[in-house]
Amino acid sequence: MKVTEQDAIRRTKMAVTRSALVEDFHRLGLKKAMTVIVHTSMSRIGWVCGGPVTVIEALQEVLTMEGTLVMPAHSADVSDPSDWDNPAVPASWWQSIYKEMPPFDPERTPTLGMGRVAECFRTFPGVKRSSHPIYSFAAWGAGAGAITSEHALDDGLGPASPLGKIYDRNGFVLLLGVGYGNNTSMHLGECFARRLQMIRRSSPVLIKNEKQWVTYRDWNYHEERFPRIGRAFEKKGAAGKALRNGTIGQAKSVLMSQRAIVDFTAETVRKG
Template sequence: MTNPSLDHTMDKQRLLRDLRQLGVQPGMELLVHSSLSRIGHVEGGANTVIDVLLESIDPAKGTLLVPTLTGSSADGPQHPPRFDTKESRCWTGLIPETLRLREEAYRSVSPTHSVAAIGKHAFEWTRGHEDCWTPCGYGSPYYRLCRRGGHILLLGVTLESNTTFHTVEEVVGVSYHLQSIPVTCAMTDVDGNEIVRQLMLHDWGTPRRFSVLEPALLAEGIMKRARIGQADSLLIDAARMFTYASARLMNDPRLFVSPT
């Protein structure tokens, strides 16, 4: 099936203007979940989008992060995930897969939920993930994004792609999110060193409905909506989202669980 948004050609100036109008500014620490095809036809493809995103945050002042997730529903004690920082392709789209392969990119070491980053604090954002007991909880890049004034851009995707809601789930301690026992995971860092850790893994069995919070996050001014090219996009203040969503989830621990 053809994607109608590809009929429109987007250039760098247009995309940069749209990012500015949504509120992306130099100096931001920005985690981007994306769909390239939703933007419309982009001259230069994923590399152009990465260049524009970098220009929008100014890598001398801020940092661009992308999720480079590799986990699968097969992961568990019988089938421990195997992660190689250089070799493991991510399934979160062509933009993150292209960014992680850039020479200047850093990538965190996590069996399932790694991130890649370019910019001023790229090294700091990506270090230490291998020592986090849970994929998105205390100490992880997602958690620190909420604690250090970060923003999340959903570029052509919805709140269903917002991994940082798992941070909220982990910190609140919902019952359905993690597997019941730790798994021994072997990971290879960027220099080829083997790292072995016992870690709690994501349990992929529970369908979510993160978009349930969309009206409230917009009404509270925690999230803004605009188009980047042809892509319906959302810009979120991570700290305010964390505080708001945590309070809602504590009141209703099944808030994010899809009824179907």
């Protein structure tokens, strides 16, 4: 159910401002020069003065240009319509879609299902976006170029993807009003476990200024198990000092070591 502005006002005890968000981020453990991937539910934060722009600017203020802010910019609809199931489209439409679908463009292709903050973030000054047609990531700050460069088609969420580069930098995950089911980094753990079935996908991309449908390797991910793995991660104390719970605005939030949750996911998936 879509939350209206009136709903947000009614549910919010006090207006959420940029300065209040900065205080909340500091209290949760976010610091200058961190590398952090953020997943956000705008409606859970409450009524924010300035909306998504305020949330992004507060994050940037805390991290500073010495840090790196990352958000998923996925566009799963830039893909083969025969794979669509939520919702599916009639098979009689497929040929028209193959012919007319615009190719992926990092500057113009909108995100799908990523939320208002992530969609706003991809258009922010200084933000870079990786080139994968369905699994792109947007980043700002010191490591933005390195994290978003050379995002291979065959490694959408794997070790050489932006997720793997965050892992190599000992980065963090911030779940802001969302649960482990939204924790994209756990897919990297699935890749490390080597228990996934390989599948093939197709997307339209620009090659030498011409649209071409390309086929590439992907994995059959299982994010439906992430909430259970996340609960075990917290219950068993696997996170240790690598996890902190708090509130951002009105949103229950978790800041954790990305490496800790990725490694725990890999270990759990290996054990079955």
